[in-house]
Amino acid sequence: MNPVGPQRGLDTRPAVSASQRRISLLIGLAATALILLTWWHVLTLVSESRQREFAAAERDLGNLTRLTQEHAIRTLRSADQVIRFVQSRYLEIGDRIDLKALTANGVIDSEIFNQVGIIDAKGLYTLSNLPILNKLDLSDREHFKVHVASDSVGLFVSKPVLGRASGKWSIQMTRRITRPNGDFGGVVVVSIDPGYFSSFYSALNLGPKGLAALYGVDGVARVRKVGPQEAYGNKAPDAAMFGYISRGQLSGPYIQQSVVDGVERLYYYRKVPQYELIVVAGLETQDLLANHRQARDGLLLQATLMTLLVLALALAMTRHLRRIRLEMTARQQAQSQVEDRTQQLSAIFTMSPDGFVSFDQEHRVKYVSPAFADMTTLGTQRLEGLSEQAFSDWLAGLCDVGTPFIGVAALRTKVLGGKPDARELLQMAQDTRRMLQIGLRCSESTSVSQILYCRDVTHEFEVGQMKSEFLATAAHELRTPMQSILGFSEVLLHHELDSKTQQELLTIINQESGQMAKILDELLDLARIEARRGKDFRFTRVCLQDLTTDLVRAFLPPAGRAAPELLMREQPLHVMADAGKLRQALLNVLSNAYKYSPGGAVVIQIEVGDEAGPAPRAWIHITDQGIGMTPQQLSRVCERFYRADTSGKIPGTGLGMRIVKEICEMHGGKLAISSTLGLGTRVSLSIPC
Amino acid sequence: MIRILIVDDHSDIRRLLSITLGKDFEILEAEDAASALDAVRRHHPTIVLLDVMMPGKMNGLDALAEIKASPQTQDILVAMISARGQVSDHDEARKLGADAYFVKPFSPLQVAAWVRSKVA
Numbered sequence: 001m002n003p004v005g006p007q008r009g010l011d012t013r014p015a016v017s018a019s020q021r022r023i024s025l026l027i028g029l030a031a032t033a034l035i036l037l038t039w040w041h042v043l044t045l046v047s048e049s050r051q052r053e054f055a056a057a058e059r060d061l062g063n064l065t066r067l068t069q070e071h072a073i074r075t076l077r078s079a080d081q082v083i084r085f086v087q088s089r090y091l092e093i094g095d096r097i098d099l100k101a102l103t104a105n106g107v108i109d110s111e112i113f114n115q116v117g118i119i120d121a122k123g124l125y126t127l128s129n130l131p132i133l134n135k136l137d138l139s140d141r142e143h144f145k146v147h148v149a150s151d152s153v154g155l156f157v158s159k160p161v162l163g164r165a166s167g168k169w170s171i172q173m174t175r176r177i178t179r180p181n182g183d184f185g186g187v188v189v190v191s192i193d194p195g196y197f198s199s200f201y202s203a204l205n206l207g208p209k210g211l212a213a214l215y216g217v218d219g220v221a222r223v224r225k226v227g228p229q230e231a232y233g234n235k236a237p238d239a240a241m242f243g244y245i246s247r248g249q250l251s252g253p254y255i256q257q258s259v260v261d262g263v264e265r266l267y268y269y270r271k272v273p274q275y276e277l278i279v280v281a282g283l284e285t286q287d288l289l290a291n292h293r294q295a296r297d298g299l300l301l302q303a304t305l306m307t308l309l310v311l312a313l314a315l316a317m318t319r320h321l322r323r324i325r326l327e328m329t330a331r332q333q334a335q336s337q338v339e340d341r342t343q344q345l346s347a348i349f350t351m352s353p354d355g356f357v358s359f360d361q362e363h364r365v366k367y368v369s370p371a372f373a374d375m376t377t378l379g380t381q382r383l384e385g386l387s388e389q390a391f392s393d394w395l396a397g398l399c400d401v402g403t404p405f406i407g408v409a410a411l412r413t414k415v416l417g418g419k420p421d422a423r424e425l426l427q428m429a430q431d432t433r434r435m436l437q438i439g440l441r442c443s444e445s446t447s448v449s450q451i452l453y454c455r456d457v458t459h460e461f462e463v464g465q466m467k468s469e470f471l472a473t474a475a476h477e478l479r480t481p482m483q484s485i486l487g488f489s490e491v492l493l494h495h496e497l498d499s500k501t502q503q504e505l506l507t508i509i510n511q512e513s514g515q516m517a518k519i520l521d522e523l524l525d526l527a528r529i530e531a532r533r534g535k536d537f538r539f540t541r542v543c544l545q546d547l548t549t550d551l552v553r554a555f556l557p558p559a560g561r562a563a564p565e566l567l568m569r570e571q572p573l574h575v576m577a578d579a580g581k582l583r584q585a586l587l588n589v590l591s592n593a594y595k596y597s598p599g600g601a602v603v604i605q606i607e608v609g610d611e612a613g614p615a616p617r618a619w620i621h622i623t624d625q626g627i628g629m630t631p632q633q634l635s636r637v638c639e640r641f642y643r644a645d646t647s648g649k650i651p652g653t654g655l656g657m658r659i660v661k662e663i664c665e666m667h668g669g670k671l672a673i674s675s676t677l678g679l680g681t682r683v684s685l686s687i688p689c
Numbered sequence: 690m691i692r693i694l695i696v697d698d699h700s701d702i703r704r705l706l707s708i709t710l711g712k713d714f715e716i717l718e719a720e721d722a723a724s725a726l727d728a729v730r731r732h733h734p735t736i737v738l739l740d741v742m743m744p745g746k747m748n749g750l751d752a753l754a755e756i757k758a759s760p761q762t763q764d765i766l767v768a769m770i771s772a773r774g775q776v777s778d779h780d781e782a783r784k785l786g787a788d789a790y791f792v793k794p795f796s797p798l799q800v801a802a803w804v805r806s807k808v809a
Contacts, residue, residue, distance in 0.1 A: 476742060476772035476793075480699055483772075483794040487705040490797055495708070505708075508701055 020325045024318050031314035035307045042303040046296045053292045054266060058253045061268030061281045064204060068279040069270045071200055072214055075112055076275055079190045080155050082108050082116055083175045087188045090118055090177060099129040114170060115191040119144055121184050147176035147187050157275060159220045160194055160232035169194055169232045171222050197223040198230040209263050211282035217245060236260050241269040241278060255285060355454040363388040363449055375456050377430055400427040408452060411440045435461040473641045477519060481512035522655040529662045537578040537666055544573045544606055544618055551583055558594055568606035575618050575689045577667055585663040588656040589622045589683045595650050597626025617686040625680040634675050690715045691808050692734040696725040698743045706738060709797040710804060722747035726755055729762055736804055741771035750785060757786035766807050
């Protein structure tokens with residue numbers, strides 16, 4: 001509708017666009033919120049699930065380590081029991097102690113260890129429950145050396161060592177033998193097979209990479225079992241638990257990538273009370289979280305699907321809304337265009353001077369324009385819905401008998417029969433006596449079958465009539481002097497006439513020739529003035545007194561008549577005028593004043609009207625005391641060829657006053673004539689000054 | 690003597706026709722239709738030469754109709770003289786019973802010839 005006019009057209013696009021942006025933004029925000037909420041929920045679930053898994057695993061590992069701790073304590077206590085017993089017996093009976101017998105008869109429970117023996121003060125392995133082939137010197141071993149200098153060590157649990165005698169891994173547990181005098185008396189040693197621990201750990205189901213281990217606080221593994229693999233003596237001082245323990249946290253969970261095998265595990269460690277040992281169990285986090293991962297993947301998939309669904313919905317909604325908006329905008333625009341067109345057409349039809357009547361497909365009157373209603377003085381009568389025939393009858397009823405209307409159907413036959421410009425000229429019988437020109441156009445449009453158009457040609461018709469009347473009058477006026485010239489010259493040629501009559505006829509011929517020339521001159525003058533509408537006028541500042549004085553001086557009054565009297569003020573009066581044309585007009589009036597007055601004075605008076613007002617005017621009055629005119633003659637005095645005198649005694653063309661009127665009007669002035677029959681006439685010209 | 694009535698508002702035309710016909714006929718003149726009809730009734734001329742366009746309430750054609758309508762005057766020969774040379778005028782005059790139709794400017798000799806042919 002920028003459309004329109006574009007002009008206006010009423011353009012609602014920015015508003016729609018802004019509102020659409022707002023709705024799209026709302027949809028986007030809602031979708032984003034929904035997606036964020038979904039993801040928050042899912043991630044919370046995932047996180048909780050992970051935490052739950054870890055919490056369960058921690059609990060399990062905590063219990064497990066409690067078990068392994070207990071196992072370690074029991075084992076060590078049992079071993080220590082044996083050591084203390086052997087220590088005590090050795091101090092009582094010395095080398096007579098029969099370790100083999102004690103073991104064999106069950107005094108010493110040998111289930112948990114490989115060997116029990118005594119290293120003497122010199123470091124020689126002197127006694128054992130197993131046969132000793134040669135006394136090994138173990139004085140360089142740590143589990144011996146720690147006891148030599150001091151009694152403060154208590155039970156010592158060695159790092160796993162590879163037995164020189166057995167070639168097997170073993171953990172040595174030793175206690176100092178202190179003689180009653182306080183001297184160092186050697187060491188009781190129990191060799192524990194780390195496999196004892198590991199076989200216990202094998203019973204624990206920790207998965208293929210699960211770990212169960214017994215570490216010393218020195219960072220060396222006494223037993224380390226991962227799945228089926230067992231190892232002894234490997235060092236892991238960087239494991240986090242040592243740090244925790246050194247800070248006083250004697251048990252707890254942690255997650256770390258193993259410093260030994262690089263596997264990430266959830267560990268649970270426990271310091272073994274009274275021993276410098278730590279039990280630890282670990283589950284591979286990957287294994288631990290396998291179920292969680294599956295659940296998590298499921299959740300994430302759901303969330304992703306949900307996200308996609310929400311996005312798709314949001315997109316679809318936005319698109320749908322946009323389409324609706326676009327459709328609405330298009331509809332609004334179309335509507336506004338239609339409105340604009342309707343207004344335009346309505347304005348055109350309302351203001352058009354030509355009238356229209358449209359007919360629908362059934363040839364019923366559909367629309368009647370105001371101009372048509374006006375021309376036919378329709379008034380409040382309604383024509384819409386009338387059949388073509390009824391309309392034709394109605395219109396025919398308005399027409400003057402001289403111009404009967406043939407009817408719309410007959411007009412259509414003419415138009416379709418090869419005369420597309422066929423017109424009917426109708427004169428209305430009403431008071432208006434309007435002349436209407438009616439035409440018809442057939443249409444292939446679906447809503448309008450034909451349009452009857454109607455033009456008021458009254459004016460053109462009158463102008464045409466006036467033209468032919470003028471021509472007839474002009475021809476008549478020219479024929480009259482021509483008749484005299486032709487006729488009298490013929491008479492002179494063919495008749496024997498006395499010289500006086502000859503003279504008389506020649507005088508008539510001469511006068512009439514002059515009259516004819518004068519008519520032609522004045523006709524041309526008038527035609528020129530009317531055609532050029534003053535365009536060839538040369539306006540200059542003219543002093544009216546000077547112009548009039550010159551005119552009077554040059555004017556030759558008829559024989560025996562006095563020159564015109566001049567009445568005017570001394571102060572010069574200037575007007576913008578074409579001096580030549582103004583003189584011609586005044587001369588015409590002056591000639592008439594003398595022609596139509598047998599005697600008496602002719603007075604020219606110049607004065608100013610409305611001098612102080614907004615539109616001052618110079619008035620030139622020319623007054624005679626002549627024959628005057630009747631009101632009827634007065635009303636026609638400016639018509640072309642109108643002669644108040646029809647006697648033929650006063651020569652004239654009947655064009656003079658018409659020329660005066662034209663010249664006066666070209667100066668923006670007015671011509672006023674007042675006359676009384678038998679008393680005289682006063683002609684007044686006014687010119688703005 | 691045969692009387693001829695010349696009707697025209699222009700004195701020159703009347704003068705022209707009276708000079709042309711005055712030697713052989715008695716000439717009557719009228720300058721409008723009303724006085725022409727008056728003269729027709731009073732003097733019963735043989736021929737009327739009648740101008741069409743004349744001032745006054747009646748024109749030449751009205752006077753023609755009157756002359757031809759009245760049993761007392763319908764035998765009078767009427768020649769119309771007009772500046773209007775249109776066929777329609779001519780036809781109208783004929784319809785009203787005009788015996789001849791001369792268009793201005795006419796030849797006075799032709800008019801005289803027609804008059805003589807009618808009274809011979």
